[in-house]
Amino acid sequence: MDTVLQTALLLMILLQVKHLFADFFLQTPRMLSGRGVYLHLGRAEHAVLHAILSFLALMLFGASTACAATLCLLEWIIHYHIDWAKGRHSEIKKYSPADAGYWRAFGVDQLMHQITYVAMIWAWAKYVA
Numbered sequence: 001m002d003t004v005l006q007t008a009l010l011l012m013i014l015l016q017v018k019h020l021f022a023d024f025f026l027q028t029p030r031m032l033s034g035r036g037v038y039l040h041l042g043r044a045e046h047a048v049l050h051a052i053l054s055f056l057a058l059m060l061f062g063a064s065t066a067c068a069a070t071l072c073l074l075e076w077i078i079h080y081h082i083d084w085a086k087g088r089h090s091e092i093k094k095y096s097p098a099d100a101g102y103w104r105a106f107g108v109d110q111l112m113h114q115i116t117y118v119a120m121i122w123a124w125a126k127y128v129a
Helices: 003-025 041-060 065-093 100-127
Strands: none
Touching (some): 003 041, 041 065, 065 100
16 A cells, blocks of 8 residues: 555544544533534634644644644634534524434534545645655
């Protein structure tokens, strides 16, 4: 197997572990509240947490500070909007975890985050590896 592919797969695993912790273990009550409000400090903090942890992962895998910062700024913007869209949709539909629509929205949200990581790894492979 090609070394770049092996390294990209390891980076993907690290981003997955990062996502697990940032989305499921490190969220504060403020990050979890007001999910349907567009300008929300808690959501901004949550997206910054993701960006900081991604920055560390990218630096560990040889990205320059400028490259990692650019990718993570884009991730912050994208993550913020994915979470807002899910929160707004769920709020409008009045979904709770007891509703199938809630889980569909959750699944789409997670898919969009994973696609973001694939794009970040593509950029890492193109500009760093």
